[in-house]
Amino acid sequence: MTDQAVATRGWIGRALPRFEDEALLRGRGRFIDDLEPVPGAHHAAIVRSPHAHARIRHLDVSAAEAADGVTGVLTGADVQAMSRPFAAAAPSPVPYYAAAVDTVRHVGEPVAVVVARDRYLAEDAAARVRVDYDPLAPVLDARAAVHDSDALVSERSFHYGDPEAAFAHADVIVGGRFDFPAWTGLPLEGYGVVADWDPGAGTLTAWCNFQGPFTLHGVAAAALGLPGTRLRVITPEHSGGSFGIKSGVFVYVALIGLASRKLGVPVRWTEDRLEHLAASQTSTGRCAEIEGAFAADGELLGVRIDAIDDVGAYLRAPEPASMYRMHGALTGAYRVRNLALRARVVLTNRCPSALNRGFGGPQHYLPLEGMMALGARRLRIDPLRLAELNLVRRFPYETPSGGLYASGDFAGCLREARELSGYEARREERRRARRAGRLYGIGVACVVEPSISNMGYVTLVEEEASRGNALPKSGNAEGATVTINPAGGIGVRVSTTPQGQGHGTVVAQVVADALGVDPSQVAVRADADTSFSPWTVASGNYSSRFSGVGVGAALRATEQVAGKLRAIAGHVLGADADEIELRDGVAHLRGSGDGAETTVSLRRLAGMAHWNPEGLPEGLEPGLAATAYYAAPELAPPVDDRISASTENGFVVDIAVVEVDRATGRLAVIDYVSVHDAGRLLNPLLAEGQVIGGFAHGFGAVTREAHAHGADGELLTDTLKDYLCPTPADLPAVRTAHRETPSPLTPLGAKGLGEGTTMSVPAAIHNAVMDALHRDAPIALPLTPARLWELIDA
Amino acid sequence: MAEGAPMAEGAPMVERPISIVVEVNGLRRREHVMPRLLLSDFLRHRLGLTGTHVGCEHGVCGACTVRVDGIPARACLMFAVQTDGCAIETVEGLAGTGELTPLQRALHEAHGLQCGFCTPGILIAAGDLLERRPGADRAEIEALLSGHVCRCTGYRPIVDAIERVARDAAGHTARGDHADDADDADANGDPGGPGDPGDPGEAA
Ligand code: FES
Ligand code: FES
Numbered sequence: 001m002t003d004q005a006v007a008t009r010g011w012i013g014r015a016l017p018r019f020e021d022e023a024l025l026r027g028r029g030r031f032i033d034d035l036e037p038v039p040g041a042h043h044a045a046i047v048r049s050p051h052a053h054a055r056i057r058h059l060d061v062s063a064a065e066a067a068d069g070v071t072g073v074l075t076g077a078d079v080q081a082m083s084r085p086f087a088a089a090a091p092s093p094v095p096y097y098a099a100a101v102d103t104v105r106h107v108g109e110p111v112a113v114v115v116a117r118d119r120y121l122a123e124d125a126a127a128r129v130r131v132d133y134d135p136l137a138p139v140l141d142a143r144a145a146v147h148d149s150d151a152l153v154s155e156r157s158f159h160y161g162d163p164e165a166a167f168a169h170a171d172v173i174v175g176g177r178f179d180f181p182a183w184t185g186l187p188l189e190g191y192g193v194v195a196d197w198d199p200g201a202g203t204l205t206a207w208c209n210f211q212g213p214f215t216l217h218g219v220a221a222a223a224l225g226l227p228g229t230r231l232r233v234i235t236p237e238h239s240g241g242s243f244g245i246k247s248g249v250f251v252y253v254a255l256i257g258l259a260s261r262k263l264g265v266p267v268r269w270t271e272d273r274l275e276h277l278a279a280s281q282t283s284t285g286r287c288a289e290i291e292g293a294f295a296a297d298g299e300l301l302g303v304r305i306d307a308i309d310d311v312g313a314y315l316r317a318p319e320p321a322s323m324y325r326m327h328g329a330l331t332g333a334y335r336v337r338n339l340a341l342r343a344r345v346v347l348t349n350r351c352p353s354a355l356n357r358g359f360g361g362p363q364h365y366l367p368l369e370g371m372m373a374l375g376a377r378r379l380r381i382d383p384l385r386l387a388e389l390n391l392v393r394r395f396p397y398e399t400p401s402g403g404l405y406a407s408g409d410f411a412g413c414l415r416e417a418r419e420l421s422g423y424e425a426r427r428e429e430r431r432r433a434r435r436a437g438r439l440y441g442i443g444v445a446c447v448v449e450p451s452i453s454n455m456g457y458v459t460l461v462e463e464e465a466s467r468g469n470a471l472p473k474s475g476n477a478e479g480a481t482v483t484i485n486p487a488g489g490i491g492v493r494v495s496t497t498p499q500g501q502g503h504g505t506v507v508a509q510v511v512a513d514a515l516g517v518d519p520s521q522v523a524v525r526a527d528a529d530t531s532f533s534p535w536t537v538a539s540g541n542y543s544s545r546f547s548g549v550g551v552g553a554a555l556r557a558t559e560q561v562a563g564k565l566r567a568i569a570g571h572v573l574g575a576d577a578d579e580i581e582l583r584d585g586v587a588h589l590r591g592s593g594d595g596a597e598t599t600v601s602l603r604r605l606a607g608m609a610h611w612n613p614e615g616l617p618e619g620l621e622p623g624l625a626a627t628a629y630y631a632a633p634e635l636a637p638p639v640d641d642r643i644s645a646s647t648e649n650g651f652v653v654d655i656a657v658v659e660v661d662r663a664t665g666r667l668a669v670i671d672y673v674s675v676h677d678a679g680r681l682l683n684p685l686l687a688e689g690q691v692i693g694g695f696a697h698g699f700g701a702v703t704r705e706a707h708a709h710g711a712d713g714e715l716l717t718d719t720l721k722d723y724l725c726p727t728p729a730d731l732p733a734v735r736t737a738h739r740e741t742p743s744p745l746t747p748l749g750a751k752g753l754g755e756g757t758t759m760s761v762p763a764a765i766h767n768a769v770m771d772a773l774h775r776d777a778p779i780a781l782p783l784t785p786a787r788l789w790e791l792i793d794a
Numbered sequence: 795m796a797e798g799a800p801m802a803e804g805a806p807m808v809e810r811p812i813s814i815v816v817e818v819n820g821l822r823r824r825e826h827v828m829p830r831l832l833l834s835d836f837l838r839h840r841l842g843l844t845g846t847h848v849g850c851e852h853g854v855c856g857a858c859t860v861r862v863d864g865i866p867a868r869a870c871l872m873f874a875v876q877t878d879g880c881a882i883e884t885v886e887g888l889a890g891t892g893e894l895t896p897l898q899r900a901l902h903e904a905h906g907l908q909c910g911f912c913t914p915g916i917l918i919a920a921g922d923l924l925e926r927r928p929g930a931d932r933a934e935i936e937a938l939l940s941g942h943v944c945r946c947t948g949y950r951p952i953v954d955a956i957e958r959v960a961r962d963a964a965g966h967t968a969r970g971d972h973a974d975d976a977d978d979a980d981a982n983g984d985p986g987g988p989g990d991p992g993d994p995g996e997a998a
Contacts, residue, residue: 021907025907696948728940
């Protein structure tokens, strides 16, 4: 039946502007802080730790409780008494509650929640909460933390092929330390929760701009001691960006939920920017040492990686997943078969990490591609040529660590990038610039972009033997419901919780083709309601899964409804269902004219299904709705530490041309080319939006963005005046191109593409800067003018 | 009691609601507000005009930009009482119940919004720029947007959309009309009105 939909090809693939836009452009968005889902909610202000690490000697909330308009206060002790620590994907030496109990472990950690009639009063009263702290020495250095057994969360080693032999036979070994500091996608809208505890039913309803439900609904429910059925999470129609960061909202579902439960009133909380920067969530900081073994002719023989992930103060689910997200693609775009990975995860006194655009990808490709650049330099082979020599060329390709690259044209992308950038002319320009004493560099990054994560990959954190005991985890599934009402109105519900990616428009395109209608007639909701929406434990917006499984589920459900429409139409027209074709809002008898006796409108068919069950073909259920689920294939649980960690693997080749100003250290990107193979593009306009938006995030991370702490743990980037996002004048005009090698594994041939440039840009620009400065060692990120200036002629 | 009424004890002074009259998107409103009520909270939660978004509450992100007496202002850096007697324009007033404006349409066509959280502030600020300088060039547009955080789009489609409207406008006026008044606003293309981030005196 999938072929039927694919064959229609009407709306899929068109650069259709979004149906979502109109409401947003009119200021009619419905974001969490705009909603009043329950009457009379009280307002919370959170008292937070100013210290990175301190013991709480004494907490006195009496003055706050006595203040005007105050409903009550929830303390860390209440949280401990009323809930259990959050579970993560590995056991943690430090229990993680929604508020600090006797020790604060990062700046901004919640200590108490003050609830009052309005936010102003809540903040007044919060200022009256007295906390006596005994500051403790903060741990901020992940490399030092590995020696502390209380900080080391997990340690595993992986061996594929024979890395020892590869290194023993190498002609050239290069490598270095590549550290990727924690940063954030920084959604413009912060977290928000409205929590309503129903004491009679023992049910918590939480409206929140969560990007789940994902596995984290269950984590929050378990922490609250509630069966999953008693935690109803509802996301608003609109969410002001996330990029992974809003997966951390679940912590506040628990915290604000507990406040509602304790105080017996609905409670709402909207995070402010200071809270967000200090304590919402960051990407995972990575300290990596990498070595590459090369033959003299440029063949990459083996790779060794020693990676330490800094997950911050607590292990927040789904961490330590960042370490394993790339596991199927550890060898990137290259054919190398010998690989060793040592993977350690530590706690420090930073904000907890978890999902952030690229999730493990930027952190992996900075060292891997940096190693390739260093190899090229040492071997005196052009870096694009070195990549080309080592590219995977035959598909399907199974990586040493178990990943499956089902289809692709890596070499074609690379050729296209070379042409698009005018590579030879750029090299000539570099020669001229260097002769003139200018610091001009070219950097390359080749990136395999995994999408649709295997729910089982996180279990790699456990040793093979202990993994056997648990319920096996695999796959990635999504649900969708398609309904046609008696008047012929088409509604679709998926649980992919977008934050601006345009899922509604793409689903409308897909459904329109399958039903033969105009997409403007298809109303789509992609927000989640964990009690009443179709969803699975994988549902949510992450790992660029939408175009595969979100679309897959919508398509499956639509096909069921379309099948029913055809059956009814066949019955009416005296033909078989498979002789019926749906197009232009009408069911046609195939091969006949468009006369009244050979067509019947969708509207009429819908009317029959609802109004006249007696007139339906025998055995057909009345009504016109279907719920269907779609699971991505090729995602088995890990075996022998090998895993297909993602269904699909797109490909990105970037070429960056930069110049560093000798006098100021200022970095200028002269040209940037990014060529993608994300399979079939369902909507090229939205695809380009993802590529350019992802570019800006990668560019921010490599040039300026990072969470910075002083030696005493003080957070130095706690406002938007200190945490600097790129502005339009900073961002180079990236030139893009797409090749479309269809995926054989997703229903419409699409591969995810929301994260590729966030993975590739830091590596490409870092490599270009190393080249410009003639460095044969990595440079610490971010590449600020001050840092580069110090390295000039160093 | 009005939102924002502080406790008496320990507060510097007992504050009482003040009566203000404002005209919002053409409608006259009389309201009693506490002196410390932010304009952003007043618009969003008193008047229900939730199209004005709050992204930082410290004057950097631009999401809360509205026009006060025709001048762009950051609603998070102003108190509602400061607008007594003023006319305020918010995103809801741009198209009203009618067709989208050319700028709104251009953003739609260029995919200049994803989550849409930055969009209202950008619509107000860019609309103001195009009113003052109908043929604004790319550099001016980029300078204007340097005061608006957009984390989704990478800005390019936003700049493209505004530039397209500017070019269309320039097509309707004689070329060069605006070529030499580039210095009449400050370098940011921002007139530095009330609530301007450069004016710390307005910060609460
Ligand atoms: S909310 Fe960011 S400038 Fe006002
Ligand atoms: S569209 Fe999301 S911040 Fe601009």
